[in-house]
Amino acid sequence: MLELKSIYKKFPTFELQDINLDIEEGEYFVLLGKSGSGKSLILELIAGLQTPETGDIKIHGVSILNRTIQKRNIGLVFQNHSLFPHMTVKANIFFALKKRRNRDSFVKNINSVIDILKVSHLLDRYPATLSLGESQRVALVRTLVTNPCCLLLDEPLSSLDTQTKTEIRSLLRKINSGHIYFGEENREKLKTILHVTHDYEEALALSSRIAVIENGVISQVGKPSEIFRHPKSQFIAKFIGIKNFYRGYVKKVDKTTSIFTVYKNNNSSDGLTNIDFNISTDEYNGDSGCVILRSEDITLSNTFLDSSARNSFKGTVTDIENVKTGVEITADIGGVLVSALITETSLNKLEIKLYKEIHISFKTQATHFIGN
Amino acid sequence: MKSIKNLSLFQTILIIFGGLILLFIVAPILSMCLSSSVHTLVKTAAEEQVYKSIWLTLWTSMAATIAFAILAVPFAYLLARKNFPFKRLICGIIDVPIVIPHSAAGIALLGVISRDSIAGEAASKIGINFIDHPIGIMIAMAFVSLPFLINGAREGFESVPIQLEKTAYTLGASNSKVFFTISLPMAWRSVMSGFVMMWGRGLSEFGTIVIIAYYPMVTSVLIYNRFTSYGLKYAQPVAVLFVVACLIMFIFFRLLSMEKKKKNNLVRYK
Numbered sequence: 348m349l350e351l352k353s354i355y356k357k358f359p360t361f362e363l364q365d366i367n368l369d370i371e372e373g374e375y376f377v378l379l380g381k382s383g384s385g386k387s388l389i390l391e392l393i394a395g396l397q398t399p400e401t402g403d404i405k406i407h408g409v410s411i412l413n414r415t416i417q418k419r420n421i422g423l424v425f426q427n428h429s430l431f432p433h434m435t436v437k438a439n440i441f442f443a444l445k446k447r448r449n450r451d452s453f454v455k456n457i458n459s460v461i462d463i464l465k466v467s468h469l470l471d472r473y474p475a476t477l478s479l480g481e482s483q484r485v486a487l488v489r490t491l492v493t494n495p496c497c498l499l500l501d502e503p504l505s506s507l508d509t510q511t512k513t514e515i516r517s518l519l520r521k522i523n524s525g526h527i528y529f530g531e532e533n534r535e536k537l538k539t540i541l542h543v544t545h546d547y548e549e550a551l552a553l554s555s556r557i558a559v560i561e562n563g564v565i566s567q568v569g570k571p572s573e574i575f576r577h578p579k580s581q582f583i584a585k586f587i588g589i590k591n592f593y594r595g596y597v598k599k600v601d602k603t604t605s606i607f608t609v610y611k612n613n614n615s616s617d618g619l620t621n622i623d624f625n626i627s628t629d630e631y632n633g634d635s636g637c638v639i640l641r642s643e644d645i646t647l648s649n650t651f652l653d654s655s656a657r658n659s660f661k662g663t664v665t666d667i668e669n670v671k672t673g674v675e676i677t678a679d680i681g682g683v684l685v686s687a688l689i690t691e692t693s694l695n696k697l698e699i700k701l702y703k704e705i706h707i708s709f710k711t712q713a714t715h716f717i718g719n
Numbered sequence: 720m721k722s723i724k725n726l727s728l729f730q731t732i733l734i735i736f737g738g739l740i741l742l743f744i745v746a747p748i749l750s751m752c753l754s755s756s757v758h759t760l761v762k763t764a765a766e767e768q769v770y771k772s773i774w775l776t777l778w779t780s781m782a783a784t785i786a787f788a789i790l791a792v793p794f795a796y797l798l799a800r801k802n803f804p805f806k807r808l809i810c811g812i813i814d815v816p817i818v819i820p821h822s823a824a825g826i827a828l829l830g831v832i833s834r835d836s837i838a839g840e841a842a843s844k845i846g847i848n849f850i851d852h853p854i855g856i857m858i859a860m861a862f863v864s865l866p867f868l869i870n871g872a873r874e875g876f877e878s879v880p881i882q883l884e885k886t887a888y889t890l891g892a893s894n895s896k897v898f899f900t901i902s903l904p905m906a907w908r909s910v911m912s913g914f915v916m917m918w919g920r921g922l923s924e925f926g927t928i929v930i931i932a933y934y935p936m937v938t939s940v941l942i943y944n945r946f947t948s949y950g951l952k953y954a955q956p957v958a959v960l961f962v963v964a965c966l967i968m969f970i971f972f973r974l975l976s977m978e979k980k981k982k983n984n985l986v987r988y989k
Contacts, residue, residue, distance in 0.1 A: 396885050416888040429886040433904050442900075443890040493890055 348372040348539060349497055354392060354402035363388060363563045366402070370497075370556075373537025375523045377550040380560035381586070386543040387426070389560075390499045393541070394423045406496060422495030426502040428486040430474035436485050437470040443493045456530045457492045463527055464488050464518065480511035487518065491529050497539035498522065504549055516553060523553075547587045551575070559583050581717065584639045590675075590686040591640035595619070597716065599632040607638050607716065609683050622683045625657040626714040637717045642675060644713035645687035648706045649697055656708040660685070664703050667694070678705050748962060755956045763956035768941070772957075773964055775853065776937040780921035783857035784914060787865055792910060795872035796902060800881070813870070816863050821926025824862055828931055832858060855932040860921030867920055871913020875906030908976065915972050922965060 354366040363385050370376045378386045391397045393404060395416035403410050411419050430439050440457065444450075461467050464484045474482060483503065490498065503519065504512045519542070521527040525535040544550060550557050551571045558568040559582075567579040578584040584592050595609040596619060607624040611617035615635055626638055646652065651659065662680035669675075674694045677686045685707055699705060726734070755763075763769050798810065816824060832849040833839045839849060849855040879902050887897045903910070925939040933940060938961045946954035 391885075394889050396888070417891045417893060419889075421889065423886070423889045425882055425886060427882070429880075429882050431883060431887075431901060442887070442892070445891070489890065 348407050349393070349541070350403075350405040350408075351389070351393070352403045352405070354389075354399045354404070356388070356392065356397065356399045358388065361385060361388075361563060363392075363399075366560075366563075366565055368558060368565070368568070370539060370541060373523070373539055375520075375540050375542065375553055375555050377554035377557045378541065378543045378560055379547065379550045379557050379586075380543075380545060382545055384560045385563045386560050387501050390423060390501055390541065390543055393499060394421050395419050396423075420493070420496050421499060422490035422493060422497070423499045424483075424486045424490055424501065424503060426505065428474075428482045430477075430482060430485060430489075432474050434473075435470065436466065436472050436474065436477070439474065439485060440466075440470075440489050440492060442489065457488075460488050460491055460527070460529055478511075479507055480514060483507065483511075483515055484518070487522070491522070491527075494529050494533070497541060500540065500542045502544055503542065505544065505546070516549070519553060559586070561586075577715065578639070579717070581637050584637075584717070589639050590642055590677075591645075593624075593638050593683065594635065595624075595638065597626065597628065597631050597634055597636055603627075604711070605631070605716075607636075607714070609638075611682060620682050622660070622681055624714055625711045626716050627711050628716040631716065639715045639717065640685070640709060640713060642686045642688035644709050645685060646708045647676060647678075647687050647689060647693070647697060647699070648708070649704075651706055652708050654708065655710065657711045658714075659706065659708040661704065661706055664699060664701055664705050667699065667701060676705070678707055680707065751955055752959050752962070755959055759956050760959060764960055768936075769957055769960065772936050772938045772941045773961055775856075775935055776922055776939070776961070777964070777968070779853050779856045779937065780860050780918050783861040783921055784864070784868070784918040786857070787861045788868060788914060788917075791865060791869050792872050792903075793898075795869050795910075795913075796876050796898060798869070798873045799876035800884075814866050817866050821863060821924065822930060825859060825927040825930025828859060828862055828927065832931070849931070851932050851934050853932075853935065856928055856935075856937060859927040859931045860924050861917075863924055863927055864917040864920035867916035868910075868913040871916060872906065872910045875909025875913070876902055878909065879905040911976060915969070919965075919969070 349368070349370040351366050351368040354363060356363045361383075366389060368376075368378075368389075378389065380386045388397060392399055395411070395414065398412070404412055406419075430436075431442070434442070440461065444453065444457070458467075461470070464487060466481065466484050466488055469477060469481055469485065474485070477485065500519070504515055507515060518527065519540065522538050523540050525533065525537050528534050528536060528538075542549075542553060554571055556569065557571055557574050559566050559574065561580070561582045567574060567583055574583065575587060578587065578589070581592060581594075592613075593607075593609045594613040594615065595607050596615075597605050597607045599605045605626050605628050607626045608619045609622045609624070611620050624638055646654075646656065651661070660680040662678035662685070664676060665679050665684065666677035667674060668677075670688070673688050673690050675686055675688055676694070676699060677684055687707060798806070819827075829850075830836060831838055832842075832855065834843055834848065834850070842849060847854060849858060883901055883905070884897050887901050892900070923939065924937075925943065928937055929940055929943070936944060938957065942954050942958050942961070945957060
């Protein structure tokens with residue numbers, strides 16, 4: 348229902364190039380990118396606060412470029428919530444209320460959203476006295492009461508503590524699924540949400556589809572699982588936190604095997620190391636490219652492991668780091684670093700220590716080659 | 720707050736400088752106020768020429784400020800929000816009345832509003848004569864004091880976060896609704912401050928008014944008139960009364976804006 352076609356816009360320090368998005372009705376769509384990649388600007392373009400130099404923006408197939416901001420009926424919540432500081436919470440929420448014939452039922456609908464989002468005890472307060480979570484909820488109520496055709500959220504969770512993040516995430520899901528709605532006629536009606544963030548986990552948790560934006564260009568669009576399993580570019584892989592990526596040179600050996608030799612310092616001009624990975628790829632031969640490995644797919648052992656894994660290397664432990672999901676061990680296998688994710692139990696059982704010798708292994712199928 | 724004992728040498732020097740400056744301001748005024756006896760002051764205050772002059776000065780400066788504020792405040796909003804060609808030049812032009820010699824300003828205005836000019840002729844057809852008339856006084860006052868209101872209001876509007884206005888637009892508010900419900904209320908303190916500055920500047924004007932409208936005499940002209948005709952002693956009481964009247968007005972305005980500030984703080988941090 349929301350389409351961006353070939354949007355181009357130049358900013359003083361920045362350029363949005365050939366942005367194409369096609370968001371369906373009721374989708375929870377996440378725009379994922381680093382800070383400064385232009386994602387917030389895309390929201391402003393959709394809302395009408397900026398105009399593109401070329402390209403079109405359509406809602407339900409109709410171009411909205413010539414519509415004023417006020418007439419686009421799009422809800423936008425900025426990262427800092429932008430509550431009007433000189434007005435009470437109640438005045439903020441009722442700001443959009445205009446003279447209308449069915450004012451009473453409108454007010455009743457506003458009051459029910461106020462109750463559902465649990466802000467009724469805040470009505471007489473001023474925005475400066477609210478916590479971030481409360482302020483976020485008020486901002487959401489204020490926008491929902493305009494019954495926008497879609498909701499644009501700029502980093503809605505970024506400044507919140509973990510517990511509040513969970514609460515608001517749940518609220519956002521309910522808004523998308525129609526369990527929080529404005530007016531009885533909108534009960535259970537899906538609400539399209541375009542959510543902009545730099546946090547991959549947020550994207551994974553909430554979205555039905557993700558678009559990754561890098562330096563003003565959309566580099567990949569797809570379901571979260573696609574993006575995670577098959578990132579289309581080195582940038583995306585790095586961005587979603589894959590630590591093991593290597594640049595190198597691939598050569599096909601026989602029908603099923605290709606050998607990937609890692610470049611020194613991951614730089615083609617520095618020459619090849621003598622580290623060869625057995626990788627699975629059919630399409631490339633004699634090409635440069637990049638291989639990524641998920642940390643979970645690396646097996647560690649104290650001695651050489653005779654197994655089905657075609658890739659086996661001896662190395663030295665260079666780093667041991669506690670992460671959310673376990674322990675990350677980094678090993679140097681000869682000028683090339685590999686990170687493996689294991690449990691703390693395994694760490695203790697194998698008695699892994701810094702600078703100790705370690706064997707790493709992984710299957711050919713665990714490698715993912717990305718061509719240039 | 721540091722106690723006197725803990726002041727550094729630097730801070731002590733700053734305090735001495737401050738004292739000297741305060742002395743510079745207060746001493747002449749204080750000595751002038753003490754120069755006339757209470758009896759003289761009361762007698763002077765009772766003179767029709769004096770109290771009428773003070774009243775004239777107060778109401779013309781207030782009226783001029785209000786009338787031009789209606790035009791100037793929206794203009795200041797435009798200056799704060801929009802970029803257009805020659806904007807820097809226009810901002811420079813706005814500041815000209817501050818630096819131009821006041822008598823020169825009077826001569827310039829005379830050329831435009833005297834009976835020989837286009838504006839003057841048109842006005843006299845409907846019975847208005849700018850010269851030697853309160854309207855002429857108001858024009859003279861406004862000319863030299865407008866920059867204070869425009870700049871104050873502009874800075875006030877510039878300090879309103881533009882994202883708030885953007886949010887208001889997305890909530891369906893028209894440009895004028897945003898101006899009246901978001902921009903102006905949030906810039907109010909600066910606008911009011913600019914307003915009071917403009918009023919005060921108009922109150923104190925002499926050189927421009929003397930050329931356009933010597934009569935009816937505003938108080939600055941009356942003081943000068945008495946001084947040149949009869950000497951210092953005759954002019955002092957009028958000056959004292961006027962200074963006192965102005966002080967009362969300004970303290971009153973300060974209290975008003977402090978009250979509002981206190982109220983806001985109470986409500987905000989409840």
